[in-house]
Amino acid sequence: MASSATPAVSNAFTLQDAFFAFVLIALLILAGRFVRQKVSLFQALFIPSSIVAGGLALLLGPEILGAIFGSNSPLGGGLFSEPIRLVWSQSPGVFINVVFAALFLGETIPSPREIWRKAAPQVAFGQTIAWGQYVVGLLLVITVLTPVFGLNPIAGALIEIAFEGGHGTAAGMAGTFEELGFPEGGDLALGLATVGIVTGIVSGILLADWGRRKGYVQVQTGKKNTDENPEANEGSQEEGEYEDPATRAERARLMRDLLIDPITLNLGFVGLAVAIGWVILKVLV
Structure with a gap:
């Protein structure tokens, strides 16, 4: 048959x-x-x-x-x-x-002390915002969304994932939402992340314009960075960014010795970074 x-x-x-x-x-x-x-x-x-x-x-x-x-x-x-x-x-x-x-490719990793000195204010601010968004989301779920509309309680984390995390975090959490029985959570998080970007940009522009007109924000203009103004050119170079001729010559020699073009080499480094991350994930999970 x-x-x-x-x-x-x-x-x-x-x-x-x-x-x-x-x-x-x-x-x-x-x-x-x-x-x-x-x-x-x-x-x-x-x-x-x-x-x-x-x-x-x-x-x-x-x-x-x-x-x-x-x-x-x-x-x-x-x-x-x-x-x-x-x-x-x-x-x-x-x-x-x-x-x-690819976040840290080509970047110099500073010392832990320097990392903490620069990141500590942002960490404190980010944690304050994140936990505040968790509280608002969970309160909405407990009082309105779940009792009235029957929404999955996991939705209480959507505001923090979308606003604090953004599209990257929302995309990365899609698999977790599916495992927890809330597959639509990934799409909702991506939608909220888009809303967060648009509202953040619009409200930020309006606030900045209001602050400028009220005198709370001062616009400081520096010297134009041109060939006719070498002093401005020197001031625009951050410490450690200047390359001496020997470094440029060594880079040129390295590029000549490459058997593949730079973009292919960069793709190789990205692939290597992804592979290392995958190995770490398999070891830890």
């Missing part, structure tokens, strides 16, 4: 789907940059091109364009096919590893 056909796996995509997904991301980024250049309001509020591109993708996706035409229409899923959207949905949790792996 012939076996029944295996149902298609809805969460599968091919390498070609992944390729076109990133091509579409590049096109959306270009479109977002074009729109940002044409709309003076976006420039005045310093809205990033990536946020504008995300807004365009939302308009052209199933949430808006697809909803307008209906699910039975050829445009029911918007302009982006399901495999394309699947690639996009899985990409943040993967590429956040690249972001964190």
